[in-house]
Structures are given as structure tokens and as C-alpha cells.
Amino acid sequence: MKRTYLGEFEEIVLLTVAVLEGQAYGVALTHEIIEQTGRSVRLNQIHAALQRLEDKGMVKSEMGEPTAERGGRRKRLFTVTAYGRRTLQEIQEVRATLWNRLPNPLNPVISA
Helix, strand or coil: CCCCCCCHHHHHHHHHHHHCCCCECHHHHHHHHHHHHCCCCCHHHHHHHHHHHHHCCCEEEEECCCCHHHCCCCCEEEEECHHHHHHHHHHHHHHHHHHHCCCCCCCCCCCC
């Protein structure tokens, strides 16, 4: 199968869906990405990325059960597909290979 490339934000969203294992929905993803990256993220950006990932076959979604805290509304829960997992593995391998090939490993910059 031909590899589909991801932008940085799609990669972060896909990886976060995998981390949240079955509990990934828009608001939870937004909070987790903000917490882990310190990046300012809006819910509509998350939904757009999830739609692109679903169109590419890397995530699938289903409606969860209604919850009282949402006034009886259901959440759309996302999970990573086998293709999405393979893509994440390929990305990890490429990055690890490149990091291992650095002639002089990066040292943290300590400012005075």
C-alpha cells in the first residue's frame, strides 16, 4: 500500500488518539495536546485533523454511550486503525534512524 504522509499536527493528533486508547474524543484530545505540547489548539482544528485522518483510513470513529455530564449527548470516540499504527511505526523508525545518524548528538543548550 502506498504510504500517506502526515503533517506535524496530524501526526500529533494520530499519536494522541493512540495514547488515549478508546477514550479519544475532541475535547479530551484538545486538552491532552495542549498539556503535552504547550501548544495553543482549538477544538475545530482537532476535528478537522480527525476528519482528514479518518478520510486517509488512519482512524475510525463510533458514537459512544450518552453521558449525564454531556446532558445525555453521545461522544464520537476515535481509535487508530491498523494502517494508522503502521504509519506511526514508520514515522518512529525514520525519526530514530535520523537521530541515530547525527554525527554530534545535540546537547541541551544551557543559557546563562
